[in-house]
Amino acid sequence: MGKRLVILGAGESGVGTAILGVKKGFEVFVSDFGKIKETYKQVLLHHEIEWEEDGHSEKKILSADTVMKSPGIPDTAPIVVKLEKAGINVVSEIEFASQFTEAMIVGITGSNGKTTTATLTYALLERGGLNVGLAGNIGKSFAKQVAEDDFDQFVLELSSFQLDGIKSFAPHIAVLTNLSPDHLDRYDNDFQKYIASKFRIAMNQKEDDYFIYDADDEVLVEWLEKHPIRSQLLPFSNTKKLEKGAYINNEEIILTINNKNLTMPIASLGLQGKHNQKNAMAATTVATLLKIRKATIRECLESFQGVEHRLEKVLKINNVMYINDSKATNVNATFYALDSMETPTVWIVGGVDKGNDYGDLLPLVNEKVKAIVCLGVHSEKIIKAFGNVVDIMVETQSMQDAVNVAYKLSQRGDSVLLSPACASFDLFKNYEDRGRQFKEAVRNL
Structure with a gap:
């Protein structure tokens, strides 16, 4: 393995790989197409690792022996396509x-x-x-x-x-x-x-x-x-x-x-x-x-009590249980969440649709869901899928709004479930950010 290691993406996996690369005697260069978080910059500076942000210097990257690509970067990204054409070894952090x-x-x-x-x-x-x-x-x-x-x-x-x-x-x-x-x-x-x-x-x-x-x-x-x-x-x-x-x-x-x-x-x-x-x-x-x-x-x-953002019970307010399942970023995960509901449910759903087919959820929604609160950019498909099954459907554009609407729609003995079945990148940094905003909005009710 050659000794020049280039890392694309300066997040957790990128910066971790840089630290290991330096320790193993590689000449390391880190390149991020966007902005690098201040905490990660400090780590790179501390280890005296060369880095750049807001774009890729092609010449520096194409001189690599090995490239570690962060998982968020698709294979279709122009720089990755060029690396593949040049026959340069592109691996994940796990492989490296x-x-x-x-x-x-x-x-x-x-x-x-x-x-x-x-x-x-x-x-x-x-x-x-x-x-x-x-x-x-x-x-x-x-x-x-x-x-x-x-x-x-x-x-x-x-x-x-x-x-x-x-x-x-x-x-x-x-x-x-x-x-x-x-x-x-x-x-x-x-x-x-x-x-x-x-x-x-x-x-x-x-x-x-x-x-x-x-x-x-x-x-x-x-x-x-x-x-x-x-x-x-x-x-x-x-x-x-x-x-x-x-x-x-x-x-x-x-x-x-x-x-x-x-x-x-x-x-x-x-x-x-x-x-x-x-x-x-x-x-x-x-x-x-x-x-x-x-x-x-x-x-x-x-x-064992489970992990944050996965069917996590947040609070009971006026005998309504608020449940954070922000980690449900696909239909199958939301299927499990709805299946586990034992009370009438106000369901907060939506975000960036990843080619979802909501058909599998219809029987569960019919049985368990009394109202749907849409949150995010892709509401049309959700409204189309469940419009005939659920009487009340409301569109919202912020977590605060979604939780306030859910609060008004719920009655004693109900549950309010955030289980989006979608990615979070429209209004939130990631599913954790979405889950934390939900919990904060609930605590502020």
């Missing part, structure tokens, strides 16, 4: 950093549930006494942690964009939580391309590695049958009895691996809902493979 660690890696991907599964897996391993780091699409940069910490294991939450930039990366344990159409705008509106991207997590795995997956996901199972992988398969299911892997029977999770058994009553899980049973089964399978004690696993599953 994984070459410099001996740590055992658990990689977790999927359309939904990956953050909860990754956070829960990390909690199980840490409580089990392992020296483990959590990175990828979550928390501190993987590359930065490889540079500065000496972990024995890493739990990585991986997006399809991060997996698109791998060449030799191979997690010892890979988890694929589920597949549903998402980010199709980045995959030529072709679901098959998106599925192939997710399955890259297993492409370099060997026979002594493991692949944990949802056996109830027809799309996933069908793809596996047509494109067999080398690693050992460990399925989990809510509906089928499995000889090995995890399944649910008589309100209990039953896990069997290498003649080891674990049972856990569903009622004692800290996280409720069918999707969370699956997240728990996936995380428990990882913990069992890594020999975490049964008692530790049970204790951790009982106490």
Whole structure:
């Protein structure tokens, strides 16, 4: 590998990669097409790393031996197209950093549930006494942690964009939580391309590695049958009895691996809902493979309360529960959210539509939703999809307005649910910003 490393994008993954690059003796140059956050600038200055913002100096970039491209930059960006034409190696942070660690890696991907599964897996391993780091699409940069910490294991939450930039990366344990159409705008509106991207997590795995997956996901199972992988398969299911892997029977999770058994009553899980049973089964399978004690696993599953912005209960006001599910950036995630509602619901939805098909939500909306508050730029499709099912639909352009309208439309015993089913980039920095604004608006009621 040549020694000139150019990094495109000076966010968390870019700056983390720069720190690791310097440590490993690379000549590093960081280039951001937009503005670099002040905090990241300070880090680059501290490490004496050359950087630029508000544009790309082509000559400097095309002189690279290796380019680390941040996941937010599409392959169609002009500078990336030029790099590919020049035959320059373009990789993701995950690919770059994984070459410099001996740590055992658990990689977790999927359309939904990956953050909860990754956070829960990390909690199980840490409580089990392992020296483990959590990175990828979550928390501190993987590359930065490889540079500065000496972990024995890493739990990585991986997006399809991060997996698109791998060449030799191979997690010892890979988890694929589920597949549903998402980010199709980045995959030529072709679901098959998106599925192939997710399955890259297993492409370099060997026979002594493991692949944990949802056996109830027809799309996933069908793809596996047509494109067999080398690693050992460990399925989990809510509906089928499995000889090995995890399944649910008589309100209990039953896990069997290498003649080891674990049972856990569903009622004692800290996280409720069918999707969370699956997240728990996936995380428990990882913990069992890594020999975490049964008692530790049970204790951790009982106490784990979930992640911010994922069906997070904010406040009860006038006997109305306000729930923040800002992390639901696609239809499938919102499906789970609506499915878990047990009271009449005022639903705040909308944002940047990523080619959504709202058809799957119709039965749930019909059953659970009393009013819809549209928030964001793409309201037309939502109004068209649900206009015949829901009597009250209101369009809003700010979180404050949306929450105020929802407050007026709700009655004692109702729930107000923010579950946008869309990306957040029209009115917010990201889904976290959207969730925090929701919580603030609720607290100000």
